[in-house]
Amino acid sequence: MTREEDHLKAFDASILGMFATMGRKAAARPRVMRAVMRAYRHQRGAARRRRRWGRRGVHVPAFAILSVTRRCNLSCTGCYAGALHRSDEPEMSAEKLRDLLGEMHSLGVSIVLLAGGEPLARRDLLEVTEGFPRILFPLFTNGTLIDDEVVERLSRQRNIVPILSLEGDPFQTDGRRGAGVHEKVLAAMDRLAAAELLFGTSITLTRENFDTVTREEYVRGLIERMCRVFFYISYVPAHGGTEDLVLTEPQAKTVAGIVERFRERFAGWFLAFPGGEEEFGGCLAAGRGFVHINAQGQVEPCPFSPFSDASLQEMSVRAALSSPLLRVIREHGGELQETAGGCTLWENREWVAARLAETNARVE
Numbered sequence: 001m002t003r004e005e006d007h008l009k010a011f012d013a014s015i016l017g018m019f020a021t022m023g024r025k026a027a028a029r030p031r032v033m034r035a036v037m038r039a040y041r042h043q044r045g046a047a048r049r050r051r052r053w054g055r056r057g058v059h060v061p062a063f064a065i066l067s068v069t070r071r072c073n074l075s076c077t078g079c080y081a082g083a084l085h086r087s088d089e090p091e092m093s094a095e096k097l098r099d100l101l102g103e104m105h106s107l108g109v110s111i112v113l114l115a116g117g118e119p120l121a122r123r124d125l126l127e128v129t130e131g132f133p134r135i136l137f138p139l140f141t142n143g144t145l146i147d148d149e150v151v152e153r154l155s156r157q158r159n160i161v162p163i164l165s166l167e168g169d170p171f172q173t174d175g176r177r178g179a180g181v182h183e184k185v186l187a188a189m190d191r192l193a194a195a196e197l198l199f200g201t202s203i204t205l206t207r208e209n210f211d212t213v214t215r216e217e218y219v220r221g222l223i224e225r226m227c228r229v230f231f232y233i234s235y236v237p238a239h240g241g242t243e244d245l246v247l248t249e250p251q252a253k254t255v256a257g258i259v260e261r262f263r264e265r266f267a268g269w270f271l272a273f274p275g276g277e278e279e280f281g282g283c284l285a286a287g288r289g290f291v292h293i294n295a296q297g298q299v300e301p302c303p304f305s306p307f308s309d310a311s312l313q314e315m316s317v318r319a320a321l322s323s324p325l326l327r328v329i330r331e332h333g334g335e336l337q338e339t340a341g342g343c344t345l346w347e348n349r350e351w352v353a354a355r356l357a358e359t360n361a362r363v364e
């Protein structure tokens with residue numbers, strides 16, 4: 001087995017390990033635990049399908065980040081979607097979304113992070129996901145559109161796990177996301193907890209909020225609100241002039257240790273991005289572990305690397321996973337280093353742009 005195969009096997013094992021941990025930590029909540037164990041069984045089946053395709057020379061990632069819309073009801077400072085993913089092209093139809101989710105399921109892509117814009121700004125989204133009970137959908141949402149009707153629909157689709165965005169304390173969240181947003185997010189969390197739904201939070205780690213959001217009291221407050229999944233995502237300065245929000249090197253160096261400590265300390269599941277990839281041989285983008293599909297159906301290496309040579313409006317997911325751009329990035333994964341704990345492809349965006357120009361020149 002090659003080193004790369006070892007890394008990807010370890011990545012697959014870590015996904016199953018995540019469900020086993022979640023199952024143990026959700027033991028006190030039977031409905032949540034049943035949903036987690038059901039997802040665990042589906043993940044094992046999907047991992048088998050990925051291995052089968054692997055033997056046929058098709059590399060299938062476990063994850064996909066699917067931006068289902070560019071629309072959003074908020075306008076946050078430093079919004080990467082607004083900075084990197086502007087387009088006039090039509091968004092994928094519900095039918096198109098169903099087609100690609102169906103194909104991803106058959107290939108073994110078992111976790112599809114729903115993103116945007118604000119995914120719940122698409123009123124047909126929960127009709128589309130209803131047809132895919134075996135895919136786990138972490139739903140990255142600003143939380144302000146989670147009303148009683150949405151909670152009722154999520155109660156019938158327990159394979160969707162809402163991940164609500166927070167920036168720190170009320171002052172920090174409202175400062176970036178708008179007045180009253182922090183309170184709306186906490187109210188949405190209380191609705192989800194009352195419905196015994198598994199949910200979590202996504203926290204963008206910046207130089208400013210680092211001390212707040214890495215304090216045990218902050219996490220304990222959310223755990224007491226029944227929040228059980230924590231994504232710590234290091235800020236990427238997609239908007240020029242916001243570099244001073246990026247974590248300092250000493251801060252970046254402590255993230256992995258903090259996450260490890262929280263995993264031992266709390267009844268929750270914690271992940272740092274980027275940063276948690278070293279143990280799997282480095283950046284997992286470009287299909288190694290995940291790909292990004294933007295709202296108009298283009299397949300990109302990562303949300304922070306808006307370059308594409310493959311559109312799902314013209315080809316299958318299987319064909320797109322073998323696109324020249326994704327392959328050249330996978331082949332050079334080892335060289336694409338990033339030193340400050342940030343996003344490798346963001347740091348090497350000129351290199352990615354040059355590879356795209358090369359692949360496009362070859363096609364012409």
Ligand code: SF4
Nearest residue numbers: 072074076079117142
């Ligand atoms: S909620 Fe998300 S997509 Fe909407 S403006 Fe804020 S950061 Fe951007």
